[in-house]
Amino acid sequence: MSGNGRRWSIGELAAASGVTVRALQHYDEIGLLRPGDRTSAGHRRYTERDLHRLYRVRALRGLGLSLDEVAAVLDDAGGDLREVLLAQLAALEAHAERVGRLAERVRELLGRLEDADPGPDDLLTILEMMSVFESYFSQQQRDDLAARRAALGPEAVEAAKREWASLVAEGIALLREDPRPEDVRVRALVRRWDEIGTRFHGADEGLTGAARAMWTDNATELAGRLPWSPDEPRALVELLGRARQVR
Incomplete structure (x- = not known):
């Protein structure tokens, strides 16, 4: 053993610092904290300088830095x-x-x-629809929609949902007559559909476009829990889209 001053075995340093022996061994292996001395038998002995470096390692780790970042800072190697x-x-x-x-x-x-009181399958469906929603709207758009819903209030939101469900039922019934997009009944349906959307989207074309894209791409899934065949909601959305183009 060379030099003066206190020396700690790895177990003593672990007990004094609160760092595990395994962690100290790992620090040694990666070169982050190598013992400044060793016994003639090769056992680690840590010096006061090593102890101070360990305190700095712990402080930087406490800030969430990785071991590589800690090493770079302490060794001043681009850190x-x-x-x-x-x-x-x-x-x-x-x-x-x-x-x-x-x-x-x-x-x-x-x-x-x-x-x-939804069951497990219902909960997974809700989570899936939330994921679909997030994939079409940016965080800012989702915040705007939440603010609009809050401004409308829960009663108005529920009323809009009931009105929309009734409108979809009416549209499905009309769809079965195979109407043309320019049919006045289809155009009236479009106006009422878009009016409901405007309550939530306002005049924001970005929100309106994202909502229509979400419905166009996922109409079957979004309306899958309603009492219609899987293809009818998608066909209705496509009909409304063609009617908007005619208009």
């Missing part, structure tokens, strides 16, 4: 602390945003559970 911390802050803020969105999804699902 400018300010830049590393700025990058870490950006990553943490992005993670917080993702957690916030996830919390909102769980909150929405719990709200649906309060209104009914």
Whole structure:
């Protein structure tokens, strides 16, 4: 053993620092914290300098830095602390945003559970439809829709849902007569359908376009729990689309 000062065995350092022996062995293997001394038998002995480095490792790990980032900062190998911390802050803020969105999804699902008592299959269907919804609308658009629903109030939202369901039933019945897109009844249906959508989308063409694309691509799935054949909701959406083009 060479040099002066206190020396700690790996077990003593683990007990004193709260870091496990296994972690200290790993730090040694990757070169993050190598013992400054060894006994004649080859056993690790850590110096006061090693102890201070370990405290810094723990502090940086506590900020969420990876072991590679910690090593870069401590060894000053392109690891400018300010830049590393700025990058870490950006990553943490992005993670917080993702957690916030996830919390909102769980909150929405719990709200649906309060209104009914769905079984496991129903819950999976709800989650699937939520995923479909998120794939067509940006986060800003989803926030705008949520704000519009809140402004309308729960009673108005439920009334719109009932009105829409009645409108779909009327449209399916009309569809069975094989009408042309320019039929006045089809055009009236389009006006009423779009009026309901406007309550939620306003004059935002982006929201309206995203909603129509979602319905066009997923009409069967979105209306699959309603009492019609799987193809009828999709055919109705296609008819409404052709009627808008004629108009």
